[in-house]
Amino acid sequence: MGEAADPGTAKGRVAPPMPWRTRLAVLAAGYVTDATRRADGTVNRRLLAVLDKGVAASAAPRNGVASRDVDVDPAVPLRARLFYPCPAPAPVPVVLFFHGGGFAYLSAASPAYDAACRRIARYAGAAVLSVDYRRAPEHRCPAAYDDGFSALRFLDLDASDPPSPGPPPPGLPALDVSRCFLAGDSAGGNIAHHVARRYALAPSAFRRVRVAGLVAIQPFFGGQERTPAELRLDGAPIVSVPRTDWMWRAFLPPGADRAHEAASADAAAEGVDAAPAFPPVTVVIGGYDPLQDWQRRYCDALRAKGKDVRVLEYPDAIHAFYVFPEFPEAKDLMLRIKEIVAGTESSN
Secondary structure (H helix, E strand, O other): OOOOOOHHHOOOOOOOOOOHHHHHHHHHHHHHHHHHEOOOOOEOHHHHHHHOOOOOOOOOOEOOEEEEEEEEEOOOOEEEEEEEEOOOOOOEEEEEEEOOOOOOOOOOOOHHHHHHHHHHHHHHOOEEEEEEOOOOOOOOOOHHHHHHHHHHHHHOOOOOOOOOOOOOOOOOOOEEEEEEEEEEEOHHHHHHHHHHHHHHHOHHHOOOOOEEEEEEEOOOOOOOOOOHHHHHOOOOOOOOHHHHHHHHHHHOOOOOOOOOOOOOHHHHOOOHHHOOOOOOEEEEEEEEOOOHHHHHHHHHHHHHOOOOEEEEEEEEEEOOHHHOOOOHHHHHHHHHHHHHHHOOOOOO
């Protein structure tokens, strides 16, 4: 049962002003999830493929960034899309990226995420490996976490390892995996945390990879109760309580509730206090995101474990704002990611 609203959580304006084209794109994003979700709890993948038609990788640079699809683990199968700036100094740092979509929707080839990863690569001067992890409800927790960790292990391979990623194509810079950053938004931010946690509990298993930072953009955590932000922002773009309730039911293991470590920020932080290799975390929070209270709990949980947490607040930002480049906050976040990857971020 949700908690009753008090006067301090009265519903008000649920979105900032935005251009009409952006408003249509935001409405369309919500429509895709609702239109493809069946009453029996499954997703209509055929319809989703029509509504979210993926774009192809491009060896020819687009806006200064080329891309190629790679096989991470053919046995799963697990693939990822590698973005890299052209020309680029060698070697370049690597951002291991996980897209959002409530664990059930979207892909590395989705137009919004192809474009977003291209922008990250261009701004940060880094390679971005965007993981096409398995999606719920066909593949529940921990499949997405397993895939994310497999992608991190893939980066640890070198030319002498079987299986090898293969020789780099012309123009692909060398990758400096000793400067590896984990990043993701929404469900992808949740996945990035769990991959960082697994890494930090056994860093000696990696010969070459060193995780230098984690960027959790509006990470998706939750619980059974309704928070003040969820009540106040009922009707906000992209995120709604019915949608997130369905997503947790689709992703959590059978019989699990939201006290599970996949959903609970407190449970997700367990063990990181004894893991010195757990990286510094930057958490991005938007003022029009109904999930913001859960994100603050995540920050509190990590700080309680003695971890380094920095918060970037965007008071006028909706959930997933950064995939809409017309928002000024989207460009600002790209500049902040550039600072993080370069190791020059300010304390402001």
